[in-house]
Amino acid sequence: MAVPAPRLEIKNLRRVYAGRAVVDDVSLQIMPGQVTCLLGPSGCGKSTTLRMIAGVEMQDSGTIHVDGKLICDTVFRVPPERREIGLMFQDFALFPHLSVAENVAFGLKSGSKAERRARVEALLDRVELRRFIDGYPHQLSGGEQQRVALARALAPQPRIMLMDEPFSGLDNRLRDGIRDETLSILKEEDTAVLLVTHEPDEAMRMADEIALMRDGKIVQQGAPYNVYTRPIDRAAVAFFSDANILRAEVSGALAQTPFGRFLAPGVPDGTSVEIVFRPQHVRIDFDRGGKGPAPTPSDGTAARAVVERARFMGNESLVEFRMDYDGTVLKATVPNVFLPEPGAVMWLTIRRDKCFVFPRGAE
Numbered sequence: 304m305a306v307p308a309p310r311l312e313i314k315n316l317r318r319v320y321a322g323r324a325v326v327d328d329v330s331l332q333i334m335p336g337q338v339t340c341l342l343g344p345s346g347c348g349k350s351t352t353l354r355m356i357a358g359v360e361m362q363d364s365g366t367i368h369v370d371g372k373l374i375c376d377t378v379f380r381v382p383p384e385r386r387e388i389g390l391m392f393q394d395f396a397l398f399p400h401l402s403v404a405e406n407v408a409f410g411l412k413s414g415s416k417a418e419r420r421a422r423v424e425a426l427l428d429r430v431e432l433r434r435f436i437d438g439y440p441h442q443l444s445g446g447e448q449q450r451v452a453l454a455r456a457l458a459p460q461p462r463i464m465l466m467d468e469p470f471s472g473l474d475n476r477l478r479d480g481i482r483d484e485t486l487s488i489l490k491e492e493d494t495a496v497l498l499v500t501h502e503p504d505e506a507m508r509m510a511d512e513i514a515l516m517r518d519g520k521i522v523q524q525g526a527p528y529n530v531y532t533r534p535i536d537r538a539a540v541a542f543f544s545d546a547n548i549l550r551a552e553v554s555g556a557l558a559q560t561p562f563g564r565f566l567a568p569g570v571p572d573g574t575s576v577e578i579v580f581r582p583q584h585v586r587i588d589f590d591r592g593g594k595g596p597a598p599t600p601s602d603g604t605a606a607r608a609v610v611e612r613a614r615f616m617g618n619e620s621l622v623e624f625r626m627d628y629d630g631t632v633l634k635a636t637v638p639n640v641f642l643p644e645p646g647a648v649m650w651l652t653i654r655r656d657k658c659f660v661f662p663r664g665a666e
């Protein structure tokens with residue numbers, strides 16, 4: 304059976320401003336019904352990528368295909384309004400002078416009046432706002448307006464939906480519900496979605512695939528679980544959570560640290576490495592008459608530390624420790640309430656299977 308073409312395929316997209324490539328050789332494929340998140344810090348080129356796909360900006364090189372058909376290269380260009388792409392942006396406001404029904408119907412060009420009305424009603428049913436059909440945007444809450452905006456974007460049955468931080472204007476309480484609802488509607492409609500966000504939580508929650516972007520390039524791409532558990536470098540770890548770092552030098556494929564030895568297979572002798580681990584993978588033990596727990600193969604050796612401060616964060620407690628060995632501060636999180644006094648002596652160990660060893664300086 305022939306493999307269907309991706310709904311959206313961008314190849315080697317590049318955009319240069321003032322001599323700087325803000326989007327640099329970006330390639331992506333998105334299948335129908337798939338949500339891909341372009342995740343990265345502010346200014347890394349996410350919105351510029353989206354604007355090129357939408358057709359409101361031209362790339363300097365690279366191509367864009369939809370369902371296997373070229374829609375844009377540097378010579379040929381389907382205009383934005385003929386690309387069958389829906390847009391949802393944070394500040395993509397509804398038209399204040401149009402009713403909810405007129406807003407949703409805005410992009411509907413084909414079909415009879417009755418057919419258009421039926422599509423508007425069906426979509427408002429779907430976002431559970433049918434009762435506001437003759438209302439006006441100012442009569443709706445922020446979350447309701449966002450749902451109308453979703454219905455408006457979906458009305459012409461776009462093959463692709465581009466979303467740029469669409470939920471960041473909503474307060475936390477509303478956000479999760481609207482995100483989940485939006486996602487299930489988009490899946491039902493079999494739309495390919497490219498969602499731009501700088502929030503790892505949002506990407507983890509929404510994405511089938513995350514494309515991690517930095518300085519105009521996609522540095523890592525994969526399912527959220529893989530990107531989180533197999534980060535390619537220290538910055539990729541730190542983008543998702545706090546990251547602790549140990550520095551060491553490799554000798555005989557092992558890195559010696561105050562927490563014992565770490566495997567560094569294939570790393571040449573004398574290489575400086577960083578051992579990176581998340582605060583939730585630090586184990587805390589109490590002091591037992593000047594000693595910590597005995598070493599184990601999975602947790603290595605315990606290192607002595609003094610509590611610097613401890614804070615309750617809601618779902619977990621965050622404890623900062625000053626390490627005896629060189630005064631560095633390491634962070635540990637503990638589920639529930641754990642608030643030891645500053646100055647208390649404790650012993651830390653690190654889960655070996657949750658550590659990442661990277662050559663030092665590789666960002």
Ligand SMILES: Nc1ncnc2c1ncn2[C@@H]1O[C@H](COP(=O)(O)OP(=O)(O)OP(=O)(O)O)[C@@H](O)[C@H]1O
Nearest residue numbers: 320321325343344345346347348349350351352501
């Ligand atoms: N029209 C423009 N002219 C010159 N530079 C631009 C233009 N548009 C964007 N840039 C620059 O390109 C870089 C990428 O911008 P872009 O908006 O794509 O980033 P982003 O990842 O979406 O960031 P944010 O999350 O803050 O919106 C930034 O450094 C920005 O200043």
